[in-house]
Amino acid sequence: MSTEGVRIRIAGVGKEFGALRVFQNIDLEIGEREIVSIVGPSGCGKTTLLRCIDGLVKPTEGEIRIDGTAVTGPPRGVAVVFQHFGLFPWKTVYENVAYGLRLAKAPKEHIRESVPRHIELVGLKGFEKAYPYQLSGGMQQRTGLARALATDPHVLLMDEPFASIDAQTREILQFELLRIWESRPMSMVFVTHSIEEAVLMGDRVVVLRGRPSSVHEVIETGLPRPRTRDVLSSPRFNEVRDHVWSRLMHEAEQAERELQEVR
Amino acid sequence: MTSVPHAVAYPRPWRLGAGTQRTLIRIGTGVLLLVLWEVLVRWLAPPFVARPVTVARALPHVLANHVPAGTPTFWGSVEATVIAVFEGLAIGVTGGALVGLTMGRLRTADRLLRFYVSAFFAMPIIALVPVMTLWFGYSNTVRLAIVSLGAFLPVCLNVYDGTRSVPSSFVEVAQSYHARWWNVWFGIALPSSLPYLLAGFRLAVGRVLVGAVVAEYIVNLKGLGSMIVFDSRTFHQPQMMVAVLVLAVLGVAINGVADLATRRFLPWYRRSE
Numbered sequence A: 001m002s003t004e005g006v007r008i009r010i011a012g013v014g015k016e017f018g019a020l021r022v023f024q025n026i027d028l029e030i031g032e033r034e035i036v037s038i039v040g041p042s043g044c045g046k047t048t049l050l051r052c053i054d055g056l057v058k059p060t061e062g063e064i065r066i067d068g069t070a071v072t073g074p075p076r077g078v079a080v081v082f083q084h085f086g087l088f089p090w091k092t093v094y095e096n097v098a099y100g101l102r103l104a105k106a107p108k109e110h111i112r113e114s115v116p117r118h119i120e121l122v123g124l125k126g127f128e129k130a131y132p133y134q135l136s137g138g139m140q141q142r143t144g145l146a147r148a149l150a151t152d153p154h155v156l157l158m159d160e161p162f163a164s165i166d167a168q169t170r171e172i173l174q175f176e177l178l179r180i181w182e183s184r185p186m187s188m189v190f191v192t193h194s195i196e197e198a199v200l201m202g203d204r205v206v207v208l209r210g211r212p213s214s215v216h217e218v219i220e221t222g223l224p225r226p227r228t229r230d231v232l233s234s235p236r237f238n239e240v241r242d243h244v245w246s247r248l249m250h251e252a253e254q255a256e257r258e259l260q261e262v263r
Numbered sequence B: 001m002t003s004v005p006h007a008v009a010y011p012r013p014w015r016l017g018a019g020t021q022r023t024l025i026r027i028g029t030g031v032l033l034l035v036l037w038e039v040l041v042r043w044l045a046p047p048f049v050a051r052p053v054t055v056a057r058a059l060p061h062v063l064a065n066h067v068p069a070g071t072p073t074f075w076g077s078v079e080a081t082v083i084a085v086f087e088g089l090a091i092g093v094t095g096g097a098l099v100g101l102t103m104g105r106l107r108t109a110d111r112l113l114r115f116y117v118s119a120f121f122a123m124p125i126i127a128l129v130p131v132m133t134l135w136f137g138y139s140n141t142v143r144l145a146i147v148s149l150g151a152f153l154p155v156c157l158n159v160y161d162g163t164r165s166v167p168s169s170f171v172e173v174a175q176s177y178h179a180r181w182w183n184v185w186f187g188i189a190l191p192s193s194l195p196y197l198l199a200g201f202r203l204a205v206g207r208v209l210v211g212a213v214v215a216e217y218i219v220n221l222k223g224l225g226s227m228i229v230f231d232s233r234t235f236h237q238p239q240m241m242v243a244v245l246v247l248a249v250l251g252v253a254i255n256g257v258a259d260l261a262t263r264r265f266l267p268w269y270r271r272s273e
């Protein structure tokens, strides 16, 4: 992140659930046209952090500001793609994608124009009338993505969006998402378990670590945009991936040692 | 895409499809029962006891409104009962869904009401008919109150259960898209409880039919219930059996229509797990 403005400012944020302290002292600034990947072991609070940014839960300490305004509830212009898809089984693809716009009382003409456009954007043209149970996991997540994009957000929060999708589909979706982002760059927080994915998507990769967790390291990927498949075989990509890998492995080994001690 | 993936049907050594087979078996059982009824009554019972043959013979007369002078016509009775049943279902299902939803989403409403709704549900509400005649007189209002209550209670408790078990992920999505409380109640909690509402509706149909007939017996209102009492007391057993049959058909038909409507309008139902 360099010359452009800051969109999300996370300052000294911590979260406790009763006696459980999930994370603490998180400081992070995310630019207007920046993708920040977040990696960390399961249960370290990645989803919780996204919830805090979307105002769905309140941090116990610190403050999050979006465009200078403190987050107290779900802000306008922020959309989430959920780890669990979160599609409504009683709505068709069309109605699921239209959900955010309908709640925002968008004009009918706008909905009629925007919903089909976004369904096409994620490659689901022809599936407008299908119900979620008729879709594969990848198609469901595309629907979730279209629903988020249809509200024309300037902040997109992605919670392991491709985690439960097979490897090939995931790769297709990753590059589709990058293509969409190139055509309308926005501020994006991308939570993932996959180190390759984190490096491929992000301008920076944030490694969360510890218990309670905090930002252990922030790695600038320094990979060129627009990112194509060539990136995957570039020396820089491998270098960054190995670096992040060693950071996380260290963590995993330590967790293993702790477990042994407990035993 | 509109086609729904079907389970693979394995070829069977039988000629008939599984559905046809099941229908044939069902019809066979029915015929067997009718024959058994006919034979046993002829063999053991006095002649005025209804048999399938006498019922069949009475059927055209009853359907043509040939009834003893001074009693309500058959179709008049059917109409009275059917209208009461549908009014009761309309009032009870709507009210039950609204109160169940409120109890499911508002802790205060839950604490205030659930104990009493459960208690009423466990109680045979037809025990209230005599009391209600004191309140409402010997009028149609008693029947309407009983059938409405009969539909209200099971729907209310089922919708309550449904709205308590709305996946929190749905609510989270709604909130993320700035849903207000009424959007969550009516846009999320209610549709996601529809399977529960349908289960409640099935119970309601049974209870409403029982409620209507018993209220008609006791309060002596025009309807199939009082027709059954009158015909059986005057030894018109075949005529009485026609009324019983109509009630059976009514119950099966309402549930059948509900099933069809579910398949037509809620294709996602039972497939979303």
Ligand SMILES: Nc1ncnc2c1ncn2[C@@H]1O[C@H](COP(=O)(O)OP(=O)(O)OP(=O)(O)O)[C@@H](O)[C@H]1O
Binding pocket: A017, A020, A022, A041, A042, A043, A044, A045, A046, A047, A048, A049, A083
């Ligand atoms: N509403 C809640 N109440 C109590 N504890 C919670 C709540 N939400 C999350 N937690 C706890 O906070 C911790 C972090 O959870 P979170 O879902 O944020 O982890 P995560 O990093 O997203 O994990 P994963 O990679 O498995 O998705 C977990 O220990 C979880 O049990």
Ligand SMILES: [Mg+2]
Binding pocket: A046, A047, A048, A083, A159
């Ligand atoms: Mg998570």
